[in-house]
Amino acid sequence: MTDNPLVQDFATDWDHSDPQWVADPYPIWEDLRQRCPVAHTDRYGGGWFPATHAGVSEIAKDTTNFTSRNVVIGNGRPTELDLPAPIGVAPPITSDPPFHAIARRLILPAFAPGPINALEPMIRELCSKLLDTMAGEDVVNAGTQYAQYIPPSVIRGMLGFPEEDIEQFLEFVHIILEGIDHPEEERIIEFEPVEKYFVAQIEEHMDSPRDDLTSYLLNAELDGQNLALEHVFGTMVLILVAGIDTTWSAIGSAIWHLAHNPEDLARLVNEPDLMPVAIEEFLRFYAPVTMARLVKHDMEYQGCPMKEDDWILLGFPAANRDPVAFKDADKFIIDRAENRHVAFGLGIHRCAGSNLARLEMRVALEEFIKRYPRFELADSKAVTWAPGQIRGPRNLPIRILQ
Amino acid sequence: MKVRIDPEICQGQGRCFSIAPQIFDFDELGNGVVLGDGLLTSETIELARLAQANCPEHAVFIEDSP
Ligand code: HEM
Numbered sequence A: 001m002t003d004n005p006l007v008q009d010f011a012t013d014w015d016h017s018d019p020q021w022v023a024d025p026y027p028i029w030e031d032l033r034q035r036c037p038v039a040h041t042d043r044y045g046g047g048w049f050p051a052t053h054a055g056v057s058e059i060a061k062d063t064t065n066f067t068s069r070n071v072v073i074g075n076g077r078p079t080e081l082d083l084p085a086p087i088g089v090a091p092p093i094t095s096d097p098p099f100h101a102i103a104r105r106l107i108l109p110a111f112a113p114g115p116i117n118a119l120e121p122m123i124r125e126l127c128s129k130l131l132d133t134m135a136g137e138d139v140v141n142a143g144t145q146y147a148q149y150i151p152p153s154v155i156r157g158m159l160g161f162p163e164e165d166i167e168q169f170l171e172f173v174h175i176i177l178e179g180i181d182h183p184e185e186e187r188i189i190e191f192e193p194v195e196k197y198f199v200a201q202i203e204e205h206m207d208s209p210r211d212d213l214t215s216y217l218l219n220a221e222l223d224g225q226n227l228a229l230e231h232v233f234g235t236m237v238l239i240l241v242a243g244i245d246t247t248w249s250a251i252g253s254a255i256w257h258l259a260h261n262p263e264d265l266a267r268l269v270n271e272p273d274l275m276p277v278a279i280e281e282f283l284r285f286y287a288p289v290t291m292a293r294l295v296k297h298d299m300e301y302q303g304c305p306m307k308e309d310d311w312i313l314l315g316f317p318a319a320n321r322d323p324v325a326f327k328d329a330d331k332f333i334i335d336r337a338e339n340r341h342v343a344f345g346l347g348i349h350r351c352a353g354s355n356l357a358r359l360e361m362r363v364a365l366e367e368f369i370k371r372y373p374r375f376e377l378a379d380s381k382a383v384t385w386a387p388g389q390i391r392g393p394r395n396l397p398i399r400i401l402q
Numbered sequence B: 001m002k003v004r005i006d007p008e009i010c011q012g013q014g015r016c017f018s019i020a021p022q023i024f025d026f027d028e029l030g031n032g033v034v035l036g037d038g039l040l041t042s043e044t045i046e047l048a049r050l051a052q053a054n055c056p057e058h059a060v061f062i063e064d065s066p
């Protein structure tokens, strides 16, 4: 949470870290859609927030006027220390065309449905073991004891890092997630132990390659050459950053919803085939990820005087609640048949991990409701929501009902 | 009627082949592709329409076949 003064008017002074926004952003967005479809702020050095589906989708697809050079809003701007566009610090998410397509093509085959679907038994076993550790408790924390562990454990397995290193790995994930928007000089110091461990793993994989993501990246070629070690390390960091608190938030939000909507929980328990459709509605209604762009040059955009290096807060979750794009947009409809939600983004940066994220969500929810067909919020006031661009419940105490 | 995916627009969101695996498949990058000639029957047309209505990129097209 920032120490910024509280917001009085989100149309002229929005702040996605304001306590009101963090607690419940949806009424704010609905109000903006009605009276100010592109809101402004002077905070963070200046920025804009389109609250409509049309605005979000237009900007997501416009790489001429907007750059992905930095996708996390902070008070600073990219410096000379950061790699310039079109590559950026964490390709492909910080890359612009034409380099973006090259960096993206490199990782897509590893995240295509074929290799991802093969992970299902591993993920199921992981979820089931986590539930075993919680057995016998009347109140479990679905955030800190369950959702939080699933994505990093899956990625540890994909990277082929030893299972017994899991605690150390979780600690590294923590360092990376906390440090990602720190200034470059601090980040280098904080990441040192992480880099040492990862480089040791990379070297070990060079000596004995196997069928995992680390060996895949080491074998990958760009212009007929293997990737530089820094590129391999950078891509691993991106996958950790992009794949962990995003998916943890998505799983947590779904459990939170089911805990106070018993009729939806009962339907999922009784109609397992509904799960894939329900997952798309969880993703629409509780989309966890908001991205950012920087304005490339001074211009007038939809009547707004945008300046070079102004931020754009790219609210995929707001687009998903726009009544122009979705019928009954503010209602959660568990069997919504037509659902063009944009939780994974739109255009060239569409989430590369979407197949994995969906699989983790489905298996995590299936296993949870199999073990606990009836549950409720143990203390709705104790639930906390992550501030910033990734939204999801962190503390999530759930009472198990018989 | 015939269904096609415009590969320039498709970003591999994966909705089409999850909803209608009888009609769509994915390539090695995870982008959507149409199985066979894409000709739709009275049994498959509704499913193709449903897939179309769920593609966030508007990459699925259903057209009169010549
Ligand atoms: C429910 C969970 C997730 C959500 C909602 C989500 C959402 C997003 C969104 C909205 C973007 C677009 C970024 C932009 O437009 O700037 C994105 C990009 C990306 N995501 Fe995810 N993500 C999730 C899980 C994952 C997972 C599990 C991974 C991989 C392990 C992953 C890897 C990536 C990568 C590599 C990109 C960059 C793609 C590119 O720039 O071409 N994400 N994600």
Ligand code: SF4
Pocket: B005, B009, B010, B011, B012, B013, B014, B015, B016, B017, B030, B031, B032, B054, B055, B056, B057, B058, B059, B060
């Ligand atoms: S749903 Fe649309 S974007 Fe996704 S794979 Fe199918 S055609 Fe492509």
